[in-house]
Amino acid sequence: MLKLLTFLKPYRKESIIGPIFKLFEAILELLLPTIVALIINNGIGAGDRAYVLRMGGLMLLMSILGFGCSMVCQYYAARASQGFGTTLRNTLFKHISKLSYAELDQLGTQSLVNRVTNDVNQLQLAVAMLIRLVIRAPFICIGAIIMAMILDFKLSLVLLAATPVFAIILYLIITRSAPLYRSYQKKLDKIALVLSENLTGVRVIRAFAKSRAERQRFNEASDDITQTAIRVGRVSALLSPMTTLVVNGAIIAILWVGGIHINQGLLSQGEIIAFINYVTQILLALIVVSNLIIIFTKASSSAARINEVLAVQASVQDPGSVTDGVADANSNPPAIQFEGVSFGYSTTGEKALSDISVVINHGETVGIIGGTGMGKSTFINLIPRFYDATVGKVRVAGINVKDYPLHQLRQKIGIVPQKAVLFTGTIADNIRWGNEHATDEEVILAAKIAQADEFITKLPDGYQTMISRGGLNLSGGQKQRLTIARAVATRPEILILDDSSSALDYATDAALRRAIREYSGGMTLLLVSQRVSTVQHADKIIVFDEGHIVGVGRHDDLLQSCDVYKEICLSQLSSQEVG
Template sequence: LDRVLLTARENLSGVRVIRAFNRQEDEGRRFDEENGELVKIQVFVGKISSLLNPLTYVIINLGIIVLIQTGAKEVNRGIITQGEVVALVNYMSQILVELVKLANLIITISKALACANRISAVFEQKPGITEKNHTCLEAGEGAPAVEFKDMTFTYDGAREPALSNISFSVTRGQTVGIIGGTGSGKSTLVNLIPRFYDATEGGVSVDGHDVREYPLDQLRGKTGVVPQKAVLFHGTLRENMQWGKKNATDDEIYEALKTAQALEFVEEKDEGLELYIQAGGKNLSGGQRQRLTIARALVRKPEILIMDDSASALDFATDARLRKAIKERTQDMTVFIVSQRATTIRNADQIVVLDDGAMVGCGTHKELFENCEIYREICLSQLSKEEVQ
């Protein structure tokens, strides 16, 4: 049953891909095979059940016949009363009912054990991130907002490090752009700041303290993360925005929506903050979902804002307005922008260029265009020489 449900779920979630590759018949056959196995097992169980249920009734009724026959002799001899015989017959009938329940319970237990194996696997999973300190830390005076110190990170089971010997520091209020090819480690780099992973070697510091020294609540309270995939939850727009800050007022939410360039389309919907959002934001476009996830992160007014390629579904004009609004309204906020677009990060105070897990350049747009070949190639592949300048 578990395998059949898994196959059905995969088919439903990947229905567009299945249609695009014209694999409906193949997936139909695959489902029929899995379902056929389930049918065979259920028929086998049904045969056992159809044999055991009547057999149980026959045994119990034979027992009742023996009981009445024996009881009649005992009543004749005056050893027991007729009422006691009737009571014993009732007990036998109760035993019959309980045996049938037991047979059904065994089937339920078999299904439950299969589910329990999955659940126990989750419970037995050991968390990779543990808290060593539960006391809030004060920001170090004059310390950089974020600093990477000769940091190397390797995923569990990987042969090669995803990031190698990364070192740079960011002062409070700076905007940092992170750019590089696919698989260069951009997302991994920013995910080390809120400690979704721990550095294998070296370290990452926030406000002068290693992230491993912070209580997780304090560290993640300092950061606002806008993930690559825009994730929204079913409920009203207000409820989704209050994920960023539980007691956020309507004014704070509207301010965040305005900065994220989402206020215009929200006002067009007429429902305002009572706009109902389906699970995963399915009733919104990709660009609308991205803008709302940015607004959700801005509501909490974090010290560090991480935008992980979170404007990829926006057109260039909206993207430009978004960057301008964030720069104007978040002056004290340290912003990390991960992007594939050179135009998105060209005006950043500092740009980090990654290539195959190594930092091959760090500086302003002008410095990198002159001195970093990889950055120059990225820029020229997207912009003309006049636009780059």
């Protein structure tokens, strides 16, 4: 947790001034029992009303000053904790946004969401408590013990005897609660994952009549976290009552010993009342300390989870500046070149691609086909460096993709993923999302190329139609066409369609490919699909099978030379079409 306190540096002033004012309040609070003792002994005992009023007025003034100091501290604590939370959250989000798919897969989406929200909130609360109470509570404890020792040293030994008992209780509870808090955070990630899957997949769940099974799954996750929360609560709940028990036991001993001292004339009535007030202050301060321990134990678990994310180094590093020596050596390099590339996902440990070597020239339309899980999507994910090749090199325009600044590389590439992702906002905003400077005419042209203009103009608000969260007010085919329009609007040198026309009918798919060819202007087009009809007219077709390229060529040539391609064609086309 101490490592994360560096995020408090911009709020150094607030972090110093806040505790100072809280310290002033604590000093004023420590003086009050002594004033009460003076009022009882010198005012009430002597029947001096003026003295009582004068000292009572002093107590009121001190209480008002203490209230003012407390409010100033609260203000600075709020500023520092909110600023700390904002800075940490922004830093965490910035770091996550730089991680490659490999790290994101490893950490998990829902876990990251919980860390950015719930864990940062826990630390934010801990910082607020740190500024407001972490100095005040121990100071009150120590100060009250010192003031009690001044009143009666022997009687104060009763308080000192209770200290190691409290320390043992504190140690036992912390050692048992800390692992439970870490377990609770992990189970919170699990329940968030189950909830997210149910909300995003609600249509599929209902279509398969799995609502009851999913409710049972959620209930199991909920019961699991509830049991952990109960164990945490059971352990934490012991702290305050056991603290109260120890201190109340000390009060009973003080009253007994104090009564003896009063009878012996060693202690006045006012002093014994002041002594009990100091014990009460210690009790309240210890309860605050016990609550702080619980808060900081939770925060420690959250800090460990956040540090775990910040410690993860992106496997895809941004070089910052391009090395163009390779491009100069070849006056006309291909658009894309794979040189002996192999790649495996860290989560599975198996190779997804093995020894891939292929050349794609500028302006070519290239079809990429193969069965499910054969390496097609992995192949195209290496081009914009969503992942880095384990072995070999991937070149774009003759330059190793690892030598490109990521922003510059990805500006050259427009990619439409398998799953259409839209953002809340208007249709025009979504098309313009990758190129915010696109004019209205360019937006409409991109929509026409993607075969989206026709359905957009039929909507009541046209291009200003608002898209709901996740595009739920659009069909699958409409969402796919809008994501294609968004990619086209960026005018990329390389356009990759990763099975992104699967929801389109044959006529729309054919019109889309024809429009892209007409308006491409030398654009290199990669069509990833499992449908032969999508790729059969491409300049070149690359056939994948179990992570290997088993065929490269035109449709007619591959029918003669590639058994895998011929088998795919026979499963989709008539024997007459295959020949």
